[in-house]
Amino acid sequence: MKDVDYIIVGDGYAGLFLAHQLIKNNKSFVIFSEGRKSASQVSAGIINPVVLKKFTTFWKAQEQIDFLKDSLKEIESYTGENYLINAPIHRIFHDENEQNLWLKKSGNEELSAFLDKNFDSLNGVKNDFQTGKVNQSARLDVNGFFNGLFNYLEKNSHLIKERFDYARLNPSESVYKDFSFKNIIFCEGMGVKDNPYFSEIAVVPNKGHHIKVKLSQPIPENITIKKKHFLFPTGNGLYFYGGTYDRDQLHHHIDDSAVTQLVNGLSEFYPYDFEVEEVHFGFRPTVKDRRPIIGRHQTWDNLYVFNGMGARGILNGCYFSRDLFRFIENDIPLHQEVSSKRFQ
Template sequence: MICGITKISLDIYTKPEYFYSGFFIMKNIDYIIVGDGYAGLFFAHQLIKNNKSFAIYSEGRKSASQVSAGIINPVVLKKFTTFWKAQEQIDFLKDTLNEIESYSGKNYLISSPIHRIFHDENEQNLWLKKSVNEELSGFLDQKFDHLEVVKNDFKTGKVNQSARLEVSGFFMGLFDFLEKKELLIKEKFDYSKLNPSTGSYKDIQFKNIIFCEGMGVKENPFFSDIAVVPNKGHHIKVKLSEEIPQDVTIKKKHFLFPTDNGLHFYGGTYDREQLHHHIDESAVTQLVNGLSEIYPYDFEVKEVNFGFRPTVKDRRPIIGRHESFKNLYVFNGLGARGILNGCYFSRSLYQFIEENIPLHEEVSLDRFK
């Protein structure tokens, strides 16, 4: 037992099943996953946990998930509100990361609570007022703190149960595990080779296929019309001249925290207009100015990254089955809460497919019909 979670058996993956079809030997598996972001990897975990055979297709490019901040946050920090099923999602994520540790050898959860810098006394008072609300009392700490080095004249409020995921370690660790088990296929998925009527793709016979492609879904002929909108986010990695507290994640306009290579992450921006596939200098300027507001010392920008979050107008994921092909599914629209949404709703999708448990109306693809 690890943290109360039973170790997961991996025996099924050492003996792939084959059968003859004409002149070809075809691999027979339960699932194909297309996409290697949070949606794809957390759904893969559900399959590992339930001893299902699968293959996951990865183009080898860094997805929006892989350049994300990895923030795990149950509070909307502009208005000091929470969101649907926040506590359930936090609890489920912790259990899931414990389960992943049983085969990856590491727990990727970083205990680094968010400290929100207050703009003024009005924000302090609003925080305290909302901290007694039943749905927020477990998240908004009533004791204010003053941090060294950064500007926080009105102190900071700590978000209890907030944390970070070690993003690079999470993806490297799971990719390494999947590759060793020969479950990771490093190539672009070719839709022209998919025959959903026979449940076949190239030399693979499958029961179900899950498309977890983020904004790549717009190239998918089966789900290209789902209501996801790209939201471009930039972040910078900087070298600070004066060290800040290492055990917290600082937030005012954006998030600031240390990375594992001596640099600090600062970001990210939100942009639905400038959607070209290169760095937007105005976004970099926005980040540099935002960091300068809270960090009064010299710093040097060492790296700039960006990605396209798949967002939905009602801020809920899009999960469901194709209208005509009942073995095709989509898992998308995770938005800025990719870790929590990807983890929690991977189970919902698995139970929908395997146990015929209906999806929540709030996340079902059918809500757009």
């Protein structure tokens, strides 16, 4: 029997940022990874403190941005790489009204640090009303982040590449197969619906598609362009464009209507030819009030859930992994806004 402090089930942003908390605090753990690409692994990796439809911000945006940057430096200390790409978002304005709204909002105390007052004109794309830059926005090198962390976890015997079998879990004895554990944390995204201990939590799947395209004419490389969706280079001469939001078409194959939506969206501001080389999709676990769901099982004190990261998986997964760790280790209460108890 192998003793560990923690078992983590799930290998998206929630699971990996939680693993970082355990590494940082010298806790013994294993993480179960099925080996399928999670929604996190096909995500855009956008780090953005602003809701770009309405030019508003969200709860704890500045704290989350600061905490993520610190955490990525800590992760660099053991993987040898920093996965932060300094490529700020430039939002293409649809019309003069949007320009004026942006300027007005940039005077707000909670938005002044994020909305740049100076507008830019970009080469290679249609931006008749210019673009607004989101200060402190960036991207995560998604492939680098997952590859680097999986390699580290595997090298240090933390990674178990198999599907977690709920039938083999005995919470009353704190035993799973040949592991005895203190705590087990389920970070499964939409996989939680198959989990007999937490299947009732209020997460709703939101299907997102993105396309990888080959552009016939270059665009600025060191930024992320946003109109309806995000456009940025991914290497190998390809560009990421996405992602869509769909709560209705939840089948597990590509939706042609989503691809059409993306092609039309890109054509609106990229006036040259482009070819769609790849199409990807995933299911984000979203929550009605746009807050994560974090908490302890009602019956078993050693079982926890960390879910509902939604479209802000990087910021939510990173920031709230610390809150969950402190809740378990130091009995520091969770914010009411993210506690699973708010739905009881």
